[in-house]
Amino acid sequence: MSAEVFYDDDADLSLIQGRKVAVLGYGSQGHAHALSLRDSGVDVRVGLPEGSKSRAKAEEQGLRVLSPAEASAEADVIMILAPDTAQRSLYAESVEPHLTAGKALFFGHGLNIRYGFITPPADVDVAMVAPKGPGHLVRRQFVDGKGVPCLVAVEQDATGNAFALALAYAAGIGGTRAGAIKTTFKEETETDLFGEQAVLCGGASALVQTGFEVLTEAGYAPEIAYFECLHELKLIVDLMYEGGIARMRYSVSDTAEYGDYSRGPRVVDARVKEEMKKILAEIQSGEFAREWIAEDDAGRPNFTKLREQGAAHPIEETGQKLRSMMSWVDRPITETA
Ligand SMILES: NC(=O)C1=CN([C@@H]2O[C@H](COP(=O)(O)OP(=O)(O)OC[C@H]3O[C@@H](n4cnc5c(N)ncnc54)[C@H](OP(=O)(O)O)[C@@H]3O)[C@@H](O)[C@H]2O)C=CC1
Ligand SMILES: CC[C@](O)(C(C)=O)C(=O)O
Ligand SMILES: [Mg+2]
Numbered sequence: 001m002s003a004e005v006f007y008d009d010d011a012d013l014s015l016i017q018g019r020k021v022a023v024l025g026y027g028s029q030g031h032a033h034a035l036s037l038r039d040s041g042v043d044v045r046v047g048l049p050e051g052s053k054s055r056a057k058a059e060e061q062g063l064r065v066l067s068p069a070e071a072s073a074e075a076d077v078i079m080i081l082a083p084d085t086a087q088r089s090l091y092a093e094s095v096e097p098h099l100t101a102g103k104a105l106f107f108g109h110g111l112n113i114r115y116g117f118i119t120p121p122a123d124v125d126v127a128m129v130a131p132k133g134p135g136h137l138v139r140r141q142f143v144d145g146k147g148v149p150c151l152v153a154v155e156q157d158a159t160g161n162a163f164a165l166a167l168a169y170a171a172g173i174g175g176t177r178a179g180a181i182k183t184t185f186k187e188e189t190e191t192d193l194f195g196e197q198a199v200l201c202g203g204a205s206a207l208v209q210t211g212f213e214v215l216t217e218a219g220y221a222p223e224i225a226y227f228e229c230l231h232e233l234k235l236i237v238d239l240m241y242e243g244g245i246a247r248m249r250y251s252v253s254d255t256a257e258y259g260d261y262s263r264g265p266r267v268v269d270a271r272v273k274e275e276m277k278k279i280l281a282e283i284q285s286g287e288f289a290r291e292w293i294a295e296d297d298a299g300r301p302n303f304t305k306l307r308e309q310g311a312a313h314p315i316e317e318t319g320q321k322l323r324s325m326m327s328w329v330d331r332p333i334t335e336t337a
């Protein structure tokens with residue numbers, strides 16, 4: 001069944017313009033939400049801890065910055081855009097004490113609600129507005145008069161108005177210009193985790209590294225292997241992004257297209273699909289979320305080791321050398337605000 005999609009005409013921006021909004025966090029998503037809501041005529045304050053390096057930036061960009069507790073006390077709509085692992089303690093220490101009846105608690109991703117790390121009181125609205133793109137793109141599109149599609153979900157509708165309020169918030173950041181897709185916290189969280197683990201981050205990184213290893217172990221130059229297994233992936237993904245897998249297959253040579261059909265399914269075979277199903281089951285049961293939060297609580301020992309191992313993979317050294325030969329790549333992500 002297709003999802004319901006809502007546009008500007010379905011949203012009443014005045015609902016959010018009439019509320020005091022606190023945006024907790026000023027990173028990728030936080031800066032885009034706070035600035036765009038302000039530009040949409042919403043009364044916004046940003047909540048950041050005293051030592052946060054984002055404080056100066058938010059103030060320079062003309063926003064009022066308070067502590068998370070002060071911002072939560074003032075606001076009647078509180079959007080949590082701190083890192084997922086920081087949200088539990090942020091909520092317990094700074095939000096919960098000020099979450100009085102009728103207020104609304106918003107999220108940009110459903111992990112903490114879906115797995116019960118945060119349990120808001122029954123008399124507040126709980127909703128999600130999750131742009132399907134990084135915050136810098138969300139902000140750039142908004143400034144250009146466009147928008148990034150976003151997901152909108154309601155977990156708890158205490159006031160009877162939670163969905164309309166979430167849609168108004170989505171309109172305030174440009175989301176309903178492109179389309180706001182109705183979902184649930186369960187669907188957003190489980191599919192987001194599956195996508196990043198099995199395909200977008202985990203699957204793609206492992207595929208690239210393994211292809212690079214196979215070529216270099218067979219004696220081919222790492223520079224050539226880098227181009228074939230990593231650099232050109234962008235060209236292929238750009239084609240898919242613009243017109244789906246069919247467009248990519250139309251644009252590559254017939255030789256590549258035949259290799260795709262006849263060899264691809266041997267790489268991602270039935271065993272890989274079974275493993276993907278196991279990964280999905282770990283997400284659905286909460287096993288992954290519990291493991292990740294316990295890892296974070298323990299100071300991230302395994303995460304740190306894996307991060308170091310990833311950074312030490314030979315493809316990184318080769319890539320650094322090759323990217324320095326290409327003036328148009330390796331640019332820092334630029335701020336757009
Ligand atoms: N990045 C993305 O593309 C997307 C992210 N999301 C979701 O949005 C949420 C935010 O992610 P993202 O924008 O990437 O996060 P970032 O890591 O980019 O930014 C986090 C921000 O939160 C601040 N922060 C850290 N701890 C606290 C705290 N205890 N109280 C208040 N603020 C704090 C950080 O401050 P400092 O600068 O001092 O560290 C920083 O400003 C997450 O739930 C994520 O899943 C959803 C869709 C896409
Ligand atoms: C794909 C990674 C992501 O899920 C995202 C930007 O959507 C994330 O958690 O960063
Ligand atoms: Mg995602």
Ligand SMILES: [Mg+2]
Pocket residue numbers: 192193196
């Ligand atoms: Mg994610």
